[in-house]
Amino acid sequence: MTAILGVRKVRKSYRMGKVIIPALRGVSFDLEESEFLAIFGPSGSGKSTLLHLMGGLDRPDEGEILIDGSNILELDDDRLAELRLTRIGFVFQFFNLLPKLTALRNVELPLTIAGISEKETLQKSREILKLVGLEERINHKPSELSGGEQQRVAIARALINNPKIVLADEPTGNLDTKTGWEIVQLMRKLNEKKDQTFIVVTHDPNIAEAADRIIHLKDGVIEGIKETPRRKKQ
Amino acid sequence: MQQGFELDSLTVIPGTLFAGLSRDRFYDYDVENISKISGVKAATQVMQIGNVTLYNSRNNKTVKAFVATAVNFTDFVEMFSDRFVFENDVHPTEYENDTIVIGHKVNYPTEDDIIPFAVANDTIILTLGVFNQTHFPPYYELNYSFTVGGTLQKKGTPGITNFDYWIFLPLETVRDIYDTLESDLIFVEVSDSEESERVAEEIEGLFPPYKVTILVPLTFIKQVDRILTIVQIFLMSVASISLLVAGIGIMNIMTVSVVERTREIGILKAIGAKSSTVLAMFLTEAMLIGVIGGLIGISTGYGLSYALAYMLSSFMQPQHQGTAFQTPETQKMTITPVFSPEWTALAIIFAIIVCIIFGLYPARKAAKLDPIEALRYE
Numbered sequence: 001m002t003a004i005l006g007v008r009k010v011r012k013s014y015r016m017g018k019v020i021i022p023a024l025r026g027v028s029f030d031l032e033e034s035e036f037l038a039i040f041g042p043s044g045s046g047k048s049t050l051l052h053l054m055g056g057l058d059r060p061d062e063g064e065i066l067i068d069g070s071n072i073l074e075l076d077d078d079r080l081a082e083l084r085l086t087r088i089g090f091v092f093q094f095f096n097l098l099p100k101l102t103a104l105r106n107v108e109l110p111l112t113i114a115g116i117s118e119k120e121t122l123q124k125s126r127e128i129l130k131l132v133g134l135e136e137r138i139n140h141k142p143s144e145l146s147g148g149e150q151q152r153v154a155i156a157r158a159l160i161n162n163p164k165i166v167l168a169d170e171p172t173g174n175l176d177t178k179t180g181w182e183i184v185q186l187m188r189k190l191n192e193k194k195d196q197t198f199i200v201v202t203h204d205p206n207i208a209e210a211a212d213r214i215i216h217l218k219d220g221v222i223e224g225i226k227e228t229p230r231r232k233k234q
Numbered sequence: 235m236q237q238g239f240e241l242d243s244l245t246v247i248p249g250t251l252f253a254g255l256s257r258d259r260f261y262d263y264d265v266e267n268i269s270k271i272s273g274v275k276a277a278t279q280v281m282q283i284g285n286v287t288l289y290n291s292r293n294n295k296t297v298k299a300f301v302a303t304a305v306n307f308t309d310f311v312e313m314f315s316d317r318f319v320f321e322n323d324v325h326p327t328e329y330e331n332d333t334i335v336i337g338h339k340v341n342y343p344t345e346d347d348i349i350p351f352a353v354a355n356d357t358i359i360l361t362l363g364v365f366n367q368t369h370f371p372p373y374y375e376l377n378y379s380f381t382v383g384g385t386l387q388k389k390g391t392p393g394i395t396n397f398d399y400w401i402f403l404p405l406e407t408v409r410d411i412y413d414t415l416e417s418d419l420i421f422v423e424v425s426d427s428e429e430s431e432r433v434a435e436e437i438e439g440l441f442p443p444y445k446v447t448i449l450v451p452l453t454f455i456k457q458v459d460r461i462l463t464i465v466q467i468f469l470m471s472v473a474s475i476s477l478l479v480a481g482i483g484i485m486n487i488m489t490v491s492v493v494e495r496t497r498e499i500g501i502l503k504a505i506g507a508k509s510s511t512v513l514a515m516f517l518t519e520a521m522l523i524g525v526i527g528g529l530i531g532i533s534t535g536y537g538l539s540y541a542l543a544y545m546l547s548s549f550m551q552p553q554h555q556g557t558a559f560q561t562p563e564t565q566k567m568t569i570t571p572v573f574s575p576e577w578t579a580l581a582i583i584f585a586i587i588v589c590i591i592f593g594l595y596p597a598r599k600a601a602k603l604d605p606i607e608a609l610r611y612e
């Protein structure tokens with residue numbers, strides 16, 4: 001398999017006043033095309049930081065993040081925004097939908113930002129909402145949707161631009177076990193159907209087990225990379 | 235049939251608004267002296283008699299004239315040639331000492347009248363009131379016969395007098411009737427209206443120790459102009475202050491809105507919005523505030539202008555009420571607000587510009603937000 005994203009000796013620390021908090025202390029691995037990867041680790045181990053770096057939301061202090069062969073450290077803010085718009089889809093723990101917009105409008109947002117025509121935007125958004133099983137609720141606002149439904153909207157929004165990589169930060173962290181499992185299954189289904197690469201950050205071992213590979217992160221370093229039986233089957 | 239304000243015509247009237255001896259009557263030599271002043275093109279005196287009754291024996295009709303004016307026809311017609319226009323172009327070949335010329339409103343007292351009270355060559359019996367203390371009773375009425383020389387076209391109020399309500403009689407005849415050599419008003423025509431104030435001063439200089447009042451249209455217009463300028467300056471300063479206050483208000487509202495929507499901005503940036511996109515978003519919002527505010531402002535301004543114009547108009551009553559100058563049509567000067575499309579557009583553009591300028595700071599603040607920080611914001 002070919003690498004779609006490379007993480008090379010990445011270091012990142014945060015400064016809080018005079019204290020420097022190391023979040024990542026030299027992390028390296030390759031993300032393979034169309035794999036479903038879990039980043040697993042306790043709270044504060046640097047999972048979110050790693051995900052943000054891979055998605056071009058932030059830049060590492062040291063090391064390289066390679067997407068399509070180019071190092072995101074060298075891209076300016078506008079190019080990074082473009083990268084996030086066209087190559088990356090984000091799913092967050094707290095859904096992060098715009099509360100005043102309907103499910104449909106929330107899903108349309110990336111296409112609107114990209115300047116896609118209204119007609120195409122509407123058609124694609126309906127399609128993707130159907131794919132995540134929400135065709136009945138497209139005109140509901142986030143507050144009128146359950147947590148699971150909100151996360152489906154967020155997934156639809158992440159997928160609307162047909163990104164190569166979908167990054168999900170604790171997507172089940174705010175859901176009950178059953179709904180959380182359904183969401184992971186949905187992402188798995190989409191991963192297989194559309195051949196998109198998924199990275200799911202979680203501290204729930206059951207969720208991690210649904211992935212092809214699990215990267216175990218602790219205190220900002222990779223403790224181990226484990227291939228699940230699921231992957232071995234392939 | 236409103237014409238431009240007659241700027242070259244001054245009116246000398248007896249009395250003064252200020253303290254001092256006042257001159258109550260004019261005489262032939264006053265007119266002669268005034269005529270000698272440089273810049274004076276012509277001067278003519280008139281005598282005015284209130285409330286006269288006209289009877290036409292041809293059709294047995296009676297009308298009342300608000301003001302009967304005794305004039306030196308030759309001079310008067312020349313001075314007011316553009317207002318002294320005869321109906322159907324029927325005008326006297328010669329002004330006799332029994333000629334009467336009838337103003338439009340006297341000839342057609344109501345708007346509905348289509349048949350004139352009189353036409354040229356009709357014989358009119360004029361009833362004049364006379365007040366003579368050597369006579370008993372001191373007030374009595376006399377009837378005189380006049381021949382209509384012509385009737386005037388409707389002219390409205392180009393100056394401060396309205397000929398529509400007047401009838402005109404030969405000055406010599408009226409002086410004989412009243413056995414006097416006096417007159418009540420002197421009309422002065424200046425060659426250059428720009429000089430009218432200087433000429434007015436020189437006319438005043440002829441009368442000391444007595445005082446007279448001179449109505450100078452230019453002065454009147456200048457006064458109106460001055461008042462309007464003061465109003466304008468006042469409104470401009472009010473506008474500038476409100477603009478600043480409004481601008482700061484807009485900045486404040488938008489800054490609060492940016493802070494409140496920090497998380498939303500973070501989301502937008504996370505899903506790929508560039509800083510410039512966020513900036514454009516907030517500036518569009520500022521512009522929208524400008525457009526809406528501008529439209530509200532313009533409609534309010536429209537209403538207020540009418541209210542203000544109405545108020546100013548009621549202040550601008552002519553000074554000489556209860557005299558020949560007061561006719562139903564000279565009672566009020568009206569100010570009509572003018573709304574030009576250019577100024578309206580300019581106002582809206584200005585509102586938008588103000589909103590954009592004051593919206594720039596909060597919009598930049600929003601654009602510069604770090605997506606990760608913004609997403610962590612509770």
Ligand SMILES: Nc1ncnc2c1ncn2[C@@H]1O[C@H](COP(=O)(O)OP(=O)(O)O)[C@@H](O)[C@H]1O
Pocket residue numbers: 014015016021022023041042043044045046047048049050
């Ligand atoms: N913006 C930040 N400012 C300061 N410290 C931070 C910031 N983000 C994360 N950290 C710190 O970095 C470490 C890793 O955080 P994070 O990547 O969020 O871990 P995880 O997602 O695994 O819980 C933690 O100690 C956290 O407190």
Ligand SMILES: [Mg+2]
Pocket residue numbers: 047048049
């Ligand atoms: Mg985290």
